[in-house]
Amino acid sequence: MDAITGWWDDFFWGSLVVVELFFVALIMTVLFGLIGAGAKLSNSRIAQNIAAGYTIVFRGTPEILVLLLFYFGSAIALTSIAQIFDPEVKFVDFPPFWAGSFAIALIIGSYATETFRGAFLGVDPGQIEAARALGLSNLQTFIYVRIPAMWRLALPPFGNHMLSLIKDTALVAIIGLEETLFVAEQAIATTAKPFTMYILVGLIYLGFSTVITLTVMVLEKYANRHLEVAR
């Protein structure tokens, strides 16, 4: 335990990076999920096929592979662009934070696509017809009828996606982002206490997962508040 003493602040900043990464990736995940679900439900054959390809590729390949492909792939592209302007440049990379959050959001977004698609299909068509009959526009129907009805259905699986998301943030340490796992590696290099440090990282992640689980429980209760049976 003494070994950790000097490292508390580093672990704190590392955890903060995890939180930032989580929220940035979460916003992108919802965006990719909605776009993907929209494409899958659209009438356009091309959009349907692109969305189908997207979910097949990102749900069927290891997360670490997507991450490395994005990070090193974008680095090569950026380096070759930079060399056009300045041949002296050896290596330019996309910041690991953005490469990481983008890659993770693409992966979890492919799962969210399926969840959102299912949830949109689960909305009672009668409600949408009722909205039409009341004279709501397409956009109004989407915002006031479809979204509130679908997020109730999407919330339980989406909670699981958020848990996968927070756990996938650990992978970004591999491309050198200074989050908790990376801090632990540095701490091990000086203290030679790998067990203590990695257990601490595990506890930090367990804390995050617990917070997410509880938040989803509260949100589910809130989403279904009008459906509760009086006791």
Added chain:
Amino acid sequence: MSFDIDLIIDSIPKMLMGIGLTFQLLFLSLLLGTALAIILLIMRISGRWYLSWPTMAFIYIFRGTPILVQIFIIYYGFPQLEIIRESIFWPILKEPFGCAIVALTLNTGAYVSEIFRGGVLGVDRGLKEAGAALGLSVTQRFIYITSPIALRLCLPAYSNDVISLMKSTALASTITLLDMMGIARTIVAETYAPYEIFTSVMVIYLIITWIIQRTFGWIEKRMSRHIRKEA
């Protein structure tokens, strides 16, 4: 920046040398993990608090932390502890392969036991009561009534978990194992051609995912052949 076809043709056989290790990791940890899941399930639904509480804690810990951190704790962390180094498990935990198997088994065991529990809870109460009325004992009811139905119910979720396990095997490359991912990373480090190498290994992983999906689709169809309506 160009796309080097020859490099792909050269390196695919090299990467396929690692497919054996990928499959070893997958099948061994799937087998052990499923066995562990059954033990955990029986402990969890036994109705005795001293059996179900430890199981719940185990599942909570292993589902709440990243698999990468679990692998690191087992591979890098355990050698710090005297007890582990003097225990009978040391010959297994000394090797990266043993560590990867242990980590993947514990992780997948936690997930699969929750899937099995969902299946068991989904079995109609009336069927169990009918079994009780026929004079079957608790064990007989579990084996002849609950298990076959629960298995059919949880098969789709189980196949998803097999795919996630397959994706997790790629993380073994972080503890020096040369599975497909490990070999791909070595080739990229030598040639610095992430696009070519990573996309071709991606295709191989996609084919494996597709085979797993197909196999489970076939099993599902077979297991529910008596329910299917004749067309």
